[in-house]
Amino acid sequence: MGAHHPPQPRATIPDGFLDRLGHLVGDRLQLGEAIRRQHGQSEAHFEAVLPDAVVFARSTEEVAAVVRLCVAAEVPIVPFGAGTSIEGNAIPVRGGLSLDLTGMDAIVAVNAEDFDCTVEAGVRREQLNEHLRDMGLFFPIDPGANATIGGMAATRASGTNAVRYGTMREAALSLTVVTPDGRIVRTARRARKSAAGYDLTRLMIGSEGTLGIITEVTLRLHGIPEMISAAVCSFSSLKGAVDTVVQSIQIGVPLARVEILDAMQMRAVNRWSKLDYPEETTLFFEFHGSPRSVEEQVELVREISGLNGGGEFRWSNRPEERSRLWKARHEAYYAAVNLRPGAVGWATDVCVPISRLAECITETRADLDGASLPATILGHVGDGNFHVIFSIDPDAPEEMAEVEALNDRLVARALAMDGTCTGEHGIGLGKKQALIDELGDAVDMMRLIKRALDPKDLFNPGKIFAL
Amino acid sequence: MGAHHPPQPRATIPDGFLDRLGHLVGDRLQLGEAIRRQHGQSEAHFEAVLPDAVVFARSTEEVAAVVRLCVAAEVPIVPFGAGTSIEGNAIPVRGGLSLDLTGMDAIVAVNAEDFDCTVEAGVRREQLNEHLRDMGLFFPIDPGANATIGGMAATRASGTNAVRYGTMREAALSLTVVTPDGRIVRTARRARKSAAGYDLTRLMIGSEGTLGIITEVTLRLHGIPEMISAAVCSFSSLKGAVDTVVQSIQIGVPLARVEILDAMQMRAVNRWSKLDYPEETTLFFEFHGSPRSVEEQVELVREISGLNGGGEFRWSNRPEERSRLWKARHEAYYAAVNLRPGAVGWATDVCVPISRLAECITETRADLDGASLPATILGHVGDGNFHVIFSIDPDAPEEMAEVEALNDRLVARALAMDGTCTGEHGIGLGKKQALIDELGDAVDMMRLIKRALDPKDLFNPGKIFAL
Numbered sequence: 050m051g052a053h054h055p056p057q058p059r060a061t062i063p064d065g066f067l068d069r070l071g072h073l074v075g076d077r078l079q080l081g082e083a084i085r086r087q088h089g090q091s092e093a094h095f096e097a098v099l100p101d102a103v104v105f106a107r108s109t110e111e112v113a114a115v116v117r118l119c120v121a122a123e124v125p126i127v128p129f130g131a132g133t134s135i136e137g138n139a140i141p142v143r144g145g146l147s148l149d150l151t152g153m154d155a156i157v158a159v160n161a162e163d164f165d166c167t168v169e170a171g172v173r174r175e176q177l178n179e180h181l182r183d184m185g186l187f188f189p190i191d192p193g194a195n196a197t198i199g200g201m202a203a204t205r206a207s208g209t210n211a212v213r214y215g216t217m218r219e220a221a222l223s224l225t226v227v228t229p230d231g232r233i234v235r236t237a238r239r240a241r242k243s244a245a246g247y248d249l250t251r252l253m254i255g256s257e258g259t260l261g262i263i264t265e266v267t268l269r270l271h272g273i274p275e276m277i278s279a280a281v282c283s284f285s286s287l288k289g290a291v292d293t294v295v296q297s298i299q300i301g302v303p304l305a306r307v308e309i310l311d312a313m314q315m316r317a318v319n320r321w322s323k324l325d326y327p328e329e330t331t332l333f334f335e336f337h338g339s340p341r342s343v344e345e346q347v348e349l350v351r352e353i354s355g356l357n358g359g360g361e362f363r364w365s366n367r368p369e370e371r372s373r374l375w376k377a378r379h380e381a382y383y384a385a386v387n388l389r390p391g392a393v394g395w396a397t398d399v400c401v402p403i404s405r406l407a408e409c410i411t412e413t414r415a416d417l418d419g420a421s422l423p424a425t426i427l428g429h430v431g432d433g434n435f436h437v438i439f440s441i442d443p444d445a446p447e448e449m450a451e452v453e454a455l456n457d458r459l460v461a462r463a464l465a466m467d468g469t470c471t472g473e474h475g476i477g478l479g480k481k482q483a484l485i486d487e488l489g490d491a492v493d494m495m496r497l498i499k500r501a502l503d504p505k506d507l508f509n510p511g512k513i514f515a516l
Numbered sequence: 517m518g519a520h521h522p523p524q525p526r527a528t529i530p531d532g533f534l535d536r537l538g539h540l541v542g543d544r545l546q547l548g549e550a551i552r553r554q555h556g557q558s559e560a561h562f563e564a565v566l567p568d569a570v571v572f573a574r575s576t577e578e579v580a581a582v583v584r585l586c587v588a589a590e591v592p593i594v595p596f597g598a599g600t601s602i603e604g605n606a607i608p609v610r611g612g613l614s615l616d617l618t619g620m621d622a623i624v625a626v627n628a629e630d631f632d633c634t635v636e637a638g639v640r641r642e643q644l645n646e647h648l649r650d651m652g653l654f655f656p657i658d659p660g661a662n663a664t665i666g667g668m669a670a671t672r673a674s675g676t677n678a679v680r681y682g683t684m685r686e687a688a689l690s691l692t693v694v695t696p697d698g699r700i701v702r703t704a705r706r707a708r709k710s711a712a713g714y715d716l717t718r719l720m721i722g723s724e725g726t727l728g729i730i731t732e733v734t735l736r737l738h739g740i741p742e743m744i745s746a747a748v749c750s751f752s753s754l755k756g757a758v759d760t761v762v763q764s765i766q767i768g769v770p771l772a773r774v775e776i777l778d779a780m781q782m783r784a785v786n787r788w789s790k791l792d793y794p795e796e797t798t799l800f801f802e803f804h805g806s807p808r809s810v811e812e813q814v815e816l817v818r819e820i821s822g823l824n825g826g827g828e829f830r831w832s833n834r835p836e837e838r839s840r841l842w843k844a845r846h847e848a849y850y851a852a853v854n855l856r857p858g859a860v861g862w863a864t865d866v867c868v869p870i871s872r873l874a875e876c877i878t879e880t881r882a883d884l885d886g887a888s889l890p891a892t893i894l895g896h897v898g899d900g901n902f903h904v905i906f907s908i909d910p911d912a913p914e915e916m917a918e919v920e921a922l923n924d925r926l927v928a929r930a931l932a933m934d935g936t937c938t939g940e941h942g943i944g945l946g947k948k949q950a951l952i953d954e955l956g957d958a959v960d961m962m963r964l965i966k967r968a969l970d971p972k973d974l975f976n977p978g979k980i981f982a983l
Binding site: 160162163164165204205206207211215216218219228232233234235236237238239240241242243244245246247248249251252254255256260272274275295298299300301338339341342345400401402403404432433434463464467468469470471472473474475476480483484487488489490491492493494495497498500501502513514 | 627629630631632671672673674678682683685686695699700701702703704705706707708709710711712713714715716718719721722723727739741742762765766767768805806808809812867868869870871899900901930931934935936937938939940941942943947950951954955956957958959960961962964965967968969980981
């Protein structure tokens, strides 16, 4: 099974190309089917398309050399990290080369006094945080999966901490990028801010490998808060949960994390993670700050929660309890998919102005309740961003069409509320029409930029828009 | 007098163009020399170049119509706001049309629950904050001058609040832009975050009118803090002042503003604003939060300050005292220029990683102390960003060459520390070589984007880079 992204013509691999590639990278060129399959599929519902070859890159200079070979031979090149993207972002739909960057996993520098670090693209976020812990620092962007920093930059990832710490857009100070003409550029210096020319850093963040291959990232870091406190609270109504968050933000509580899970998602979480939370709309909170500030935040939120029909706060103040709570949240995707044994997941996300969030989730829940298959809602309520996770029977192809229709209605609903078709998953293969519905002529500007920087359309072709 | 930016060939205005323009906009087409002069000069040291005509625009649709006329006639078009930019950013070096957007000053919508608003490009930041005050909201970006929001977006402005609230890069959610092909595009929806395609919002922010004309801006807003407290503190050494800031940030104090002024700048401020602060290196602080949080912040910073040779904290907790303090800070430019009667100002800025800031300022001060003319240092120390303001005798042209050399050394010093040639003023006319020194081949990527979006080079030509 797999979603019906229209098949693209496969690129021709010219004679001698693989030999030249092998000469360059030795046995880090891999042609076996198992490895090609691993780089041709995704965790989501998209049909796999195998690359002709996989190269495991070791350095920026090597990536530049590989790019020059590919461009000369007109072979498509698609960067690959942890493979955890949701919209088929790394599937090589025209074949060609999958460039695996996970071997570039060096933490190049940590500048503790400047609260920044520079890492190679293949570094995983958990690896980075482990490295930083003893310095009292952390990197806050947390999309759930243990993604690579390069992949997170390429897809403009965000996640549970974005309400307080921003997304990859705010987290990246500078990138090293290999451009389609095979040059190595650094998009910015290490200064906190700059007004020096076009913001190439932000242009590359979220460009999904279509404009350049990110090989190094300089990241803003944060001090580990003196105190971290987490709590879970159930609500008798969805509106009460959303209003609690809106009102807390309005009076200035600097929530570090606030996640909403609907009743069906809570059932899935309880089953998957062996927990016993009430199976109602639930908020997961995390508070960061000095002990005095956390105490103040908690008092305020508890009071607001009580006024909005919230129940008891269940606390997790010890690190191991907190880890258990957030592990359950991070596994919510697998929990939801496994509401049906043997099912396949389809995750989608939208983001709306927070004033419309309760309405958008309520209407979406009503739409999902009419579906023939299970679907859960969970999201980063402080940003107005939420996900729907469908659990699809792989042997019932008609379910794919049903989910497509539900997803189309979800996107249309979000756009009608001046929201976006994706808060954090990206466009990839799945939301190309949604992007046009959302931004119209602005997509033509994107095409002009793509054609200018990658005139042969070799960098992750077929993604974001049809050229 | 005026800096030696190489003269550019003036564009030819075809017969009938001005008639067609007049037909479109009526008496909002202005050809008189006084108005053209006002739109051809800047507050800074650059030589004036007069536009052939000035149009006072009224709507986005009208801007699009004017752009289509200009492009068909190959007449350059340069957007103009408050005229407070520092690097000659709005000087029409090839002549053509100066498009004045100050008449587009409508506050289109305030969405209080979403903490955002949409304004036309000509709205001034003080006007906006006056409008927002009764709703308990404020727009934090404060470059000092009462600039237009459109101009602030076009130059990626920041200023005194950036350490806590970010710059225009973070403040803008979406833009309405008229492109060089005369289309009106909206770069994003009103959602807090999005992963939908290339980040055109951030590409336009800081593009200085070279890629499109920003006509509307949707901005993030913030709640007015429950408590605001401001203080001034002198230090026996520059390093002690900088270390106070670095250490405060390191332990997590969310400073809202922290400005450094050197001894000569304090002398200028005392004279200009009739104050009596000690004429030593000084920090201006502002703390935002709940009363409890502000109290906690202040205790911590006062303690750190004492350990670093800081003197007494002079408090300004009442709004009128605070206004007086920040008015003195905002007038620092005029205060510095007027250290010599009849002088002309040249302001420059760089931004370095904060670990290098004390060293960068100290070396710069030593270099300035050898100069034949007065120059002060002040800056946004929390970001690593500082300014030098030269006070130049307009009848002594040799001083211009001296300042150019001092400025070149300042930029080279910042770049050697992995900093940027401008933290917030932009490139404009003054820092085109510095941009190349800073980013090398990345400037070629900028040129490719410029040529793709504005193939005839009519949108603010001659700025940021030579095409």
